[in-house]
Amino acid sequence: MAEITFKIFRYKPGVIDSPRYDTFKVDVEDYMTVLDVLEKLRLDDPTLTYRHSCHHGSCGTCGMLVNGKEVLACVTNVMELGTPVVTVEPLKNAPLISDLVVDMVPFFEKYGPVEMPLIRESEYLPEGKPSEEVGTYTRLESCLECGLCLSACPMVATDPDYMGPAALAAAARVVQEPRGQDAPAILKMVDNEQGCWRCHSAMECSEVCPNDVDPGGMIMYLRQKLISRKLKGHY
Amino acid sequence: MAQRGSLAWLWQAFTGLLLVILLTLHMIANHFMANGLLTYEGIIQHLSNPVVLVLEILFLTSVIFHAMSGIRALILDWGVSKSVDNTVTRVLVVIGVLMLAYGVWLFTVIL
Amino acid sequence: MGKPHVVIIGGGATGAALAHDLTLRGVRVTVVERGEVTSGTTGRHHGLLHSGARYAVKDQESAKECIQENMILRKIAPDTFELNNGLFVAITEEDMAYHSAFIDGLETCGIPYKEITPKEALQREPNLNPAVKAVVEVPDGTMDAMRLPLRFFATAQSNGAIIKTYTEAMELLMSGKTITGVRVRDHVTEKDYDIGADIVINASGAWSDKIAAMAGVHVPLQPSPGVLVAVYGRWNNMVLNRMHRSGDGDIILPQRTLSVIGTSSWVVKDPDQLEMKKEHIQLMYKMGSVLVPGVKHAKMRAAWAAARPLIGSEGEASTGRELSRTFKCFDHADHGGVEGFVTIAGGKATTARGMAEVTTDIVMKKLRMNVPCRTRDVVLLPHTAYYRRRM
Amino acid sequence: MLAEEYKRPEPLWPKKRLGEWFSIAKKGAGGWAFLLHRLTGILLVLYLFLHFYVLSTLSRGANAYDNLTVLMESPFLLLLELGLVAVIVYHGLNGIRLMLLTLNVGVKQQKEMFWVVMAITILTTIIAALFMF
Incomplete structure (x- = not known):
């Protein structure tokens, strides 16, 4: 287990109009994926929005940028990233609806x-x-x-x-x-x-x-x- | 009028391949066979060979086409409308033809 | 617009099938879902199109529902399933002892089956444990846990249903003992607003009791999570099940380029607090490799937990395995004395259409409408139709 | 607020981002090949105009041209010329790589092909440097 800092992209029309990054410190277990961390964070902050469904890389909803690279959050192990700070952003080249949610x-x-x-x-x-x-x-x-x-x-x-x-x-x-x-x-x-x-x-x-x-x-x-x-x- | 899709791509590839061959010849002819082209006299002498002249004109044509077509591809990648594409293509054709004419004129002047 | 308006809370498989059924019967429908559609339990299930064989001995009501719905889904959602059938395999002597009861169960429930020799089973599935003793083939299949519900949503949407994602039900609006609508919060804009409704249907699966509590009523529901493990590689083409009483890690399901090993089972109070049980991952590997020895060293793609919505009272179950997989529809006029509020709970993704039919029949009666169900025959739109520009 | 009064705003549309062509946040070798091909292509067009300018002195007689070539013997310009060799060799070889890819040849080996292109480019540049200096 290690403490990892997450920098998460936030944008909400009419609420957060100029996007910003929120920082969270999370205790990460070795089996945890980026999606697991988001799930954990949402318990405290229900306004955090992201797409997800199957949790094993079969539905393709949780695509996002983790440390600048396009990945499925559900099959991206946090510890294997090997960085003390993990940046999470929405996909590029798609209309942005809110936080990490893009319009498909x-x-x-x-x-x-x-x-x-x-x-x-x-x-x-x-x-x-x-x-x-x-x-x-x-x-x-x-x-x-x-x-x-x-x-x-x-x-x-x-x-x-x-x-x-x-x-x-x-x-x-x-x-x-x-x-x-x-x-x-x-x-x-x-x-x-x-x-x-x-x-x-x-x-x-x-x-x-x-x-x-x-x-x-x-x-x-x-x-x-x-x-x-x-x-x-x-x- | 503009060549679109695969045809434009094929021409770009064809001239590209031609350039690789011609440039190799160009380099061999200019820097290994001739004793350097760093003097005016040297160039005149070099170009007086008709084979070299033909190859040089072919080289000139390909390089201008390849360059203009490359610029056009770059502009099309910007996602422009068909009318912009047409305008761009016309402008590039004009520039290309002018460059070609100037090049050929240069040959006639110095020979 | 003179049409009655129904609000469905929950955008999972049940909500999707309900929206489809209700729009077909001439009702205006709004679905509210707090996250992405199918982000709760629906998307996370292993993606088994049940033949019902798993429940043929202990839970025959559920088994009959499964085989009936299995056959209907093949008709209304063609080309959504890997219809490779499934095998129930006996590996140990204990499994063999279950064999005759299993066959009796399949007969009783009307599940088509065929006994095949272990040799033939190994020809079909070369990675199967060679120690296999007896094999029964049943019409199991693999579904895409997200795209089947999307087809229901897509069809409902084209018939006028409105699907609101990232919209969480915060409060049920009541006038006396009658529900008049839902107060929702849009997590995109962080604004609250009210949606008026003639009837509100609570289709929130494992969260049903939480929603019911907003109306002061109770649903006997046990959220029962299980751990699933997906490994790289497709180790088998048919669904492989252990022929014994349902237990941990008794199924390996091929899906796209992966194989999914499932599942374990325990019960929790709050379906949001799904702490992953690390030791269950090891258990899945261990039990899975009894079926297919090769998966022992397969690379893990993901491990996750999903909460089944099982009907049962608190204290009735310690692992969730004791509880039936069947579903139940509660008209809260009879269960708690609240008018205009219906809860549909329990069931499985395979039976979602049937759950919707039963629920919609009840809703029709409440709305004093008399339109028969057509969802057995209407072929669903492709899932890609769900993603279209909304008005 | 009632549902009838509520409307979610339109999603934020991304602008066209030219920076993506030249961004160095590349995911793989193919991305680098693309970036270098584009950069060298632009450089070569610029050089083409420069080359035309240099040769235009030919029309103004022997003196004008010879004066310019003396200038070109300076170490700085020789270094630029060496750069030109690298740029041309890269663009040409990678062009062949792209052509092969379009013919569906060696797509699985496209990364290895890029490394070969780079290796030959560097090697040629070194040889050219030995000739020049």
């Missing part, structure tokens, strides 16, 4: 139209033979829709109309496995300067992705698909 509506306005199916075939334990009744094993898609990649992307920072890594990665998933979706239409949708050609391969999205979606790699996959289609069209 713009994220889903980009992401939703791709209509990536939530269920995919499971590639785990390929040696396993599912029963005839089930046919093939399925699993939930990897993308948690947390928005970390959009926050880390330097292009989204200056061009809010850029589709961004999450939606492009979803598009690439549809191209890889259409599962009933219209893959050529999706390819056409991303083939423009607000789609996969805005990316400058900084790969910051893949760096922060909590679930190995590798959005940067997926954008490169889309580009290669588009280029080879274009070349084929010319001869």
Whole structure:
């Protein structure tokens, strides 16, 4: 157990109009995550707002900046950060509602139209033979829709109309496995300067992705698909 | 009129690749083959070789295209509207053409 | 607007299903939730789409609810579940002793099952403990604990329901012995305001008794937390359960790229004071590795606690395992003499729709409306529809 | 206050933040590659104009040009020229890296590719320095 200082970003429209940082000293146990600390703090200060749901990195709601890096608070162990002061801020490149809460509506306005199916075939334990009744094993898609990649992307920072890594990665998933979706239409949708050609391969999205979606790699996959289609069209 | 999306990207990549090759040739030709280009006479002599002249003009064209297209990409990253994009592209095309014309004029003057 | 107005306190699975059912039956709905939607118990459950088999011996009422709702959810929320089925496996002699009672239970509750040989089970799940003695396959599945409720919310929202997050119910407004609305606090703007309501539904799960106390009534509720551990890697594709009386660490549930080991159980008074029990993390690892030996050394992604809302009086339970997983709806006109106030408590995420149906039937009667329930057939909107620009 | 009178304010929209391009709060090697590529690109455009200016003296006869080249022998300008070599080599090599990435080649090794680019850049600069001084 150690005492850690938390600097937490606070903003509330009409109450705290110019954002400030509140400082809290917290006794942290070695199993505690940043989300556990926030939960503890909220018992004393119910006005502290943040998003959270599943507490194990499966729902993607608790994305925030911890010491300047985009993480899911629920799977970020405080002690493993190794800093005596931990700074907690909301995600960048998204409208700020209050404290650590950002508005996810713009994220889903980009992401939703791709209509990536939530269920995919499971590639785990390929040696396993599912029963005839089930046919093939399925699993939930990897993308948690947390928005970390959009926050880390330097292009989204200056061009809010850029589709961004999450939606492009979803598009690439549809191209890889259409599962009933219209893959050529999706390819056409991303083939423009607000789609996969805005990316400058900084790969910051893949760096922060909590679930190995590798959005940067997926954008490169889309580009290669588009280029080879274009070349084929010319001869 | 502006090239958008993949086409702009492909041209940028193509000229980029060309520049890597041409610049290597440029450096070898200018600094290893010729005895330095630090005198006026040296340059005249160097450029009198027609192969060098053609390569230099190709180099000039690619570098101007690549630079202008790079500036445009930078401005588009700022998330500007289509009309701004069109204006920017026109201005950059004009600057590029002027630079190219000036470069070619320089060659004719000194030869 | 002539439509009656119902305020739902609690934005979890129950609140979501209620909002959906009520809007379908022509009621104006406002949901108030003190945090993000599904931030209480709903989001934190292990994400099991119950076949009911877990309760087939000791808690048959709950088991029947589960299998019925399981089949309905498959229909109204297609493509939200990993429908890989589940296995109940007997590993020890003690487990084997439970076998016949288990099969009898499945028969009684009408849960479809198939006995398969240990050899076949190991072919399907190569990481399963090779010492397995008997295996029964049941229609378990994995759900996304947040996105299924979001589909209810999304559909309700498109039918006019208003969902207010970061809005905490502070006080119930009463005129005599009748509830007339809720005073809420918006934690975003730190302002209090009043929402008038014809009926207020208390769907706050483990917090139900706290909300009920605002109206001076009591709900017999035992918040019963459990510890869950998520480990990296998907160790199995089907849900794996121990074939014995429900106990600690008897389930490993695959979810996305992870596996979740659950759960332990104890009881608390205040669901906000969920102190994590460190020794339970070790217990999950220990018991989990009986099912799948490989998880013993799997890297932990997270450990957390969630409070089940179980129906039961104080002192009735010491661990929570004794209490039924079924739900109960309290019309406080009959339970405490307060008009216009209904509490729905207990139940499981799997049975949320059924809980909403029963509750809405009661609310309809109170509002003197006669509209039948349609939630068995209406296919839900995708979860992404929840996030749209609000008016 | 009644619900009808209450309205939550609109969320605070972020401004476009050019600083993110040049921020050094990078998460990984790819971010650094991007930052350096952008910086070297801008420097090279500026150099292009400078180069045009230098060559424009050619049109004013031998003397004008030769006077300028004498100036360029100064150690300070030679150092700048060495910097130019580094900038050009980096921009060119990383350009090839970016091209490969777009063709979906070596995406998983993009970090290693960046380190190779850096290594060759430094090596070339050292060799160039030996030639120059």
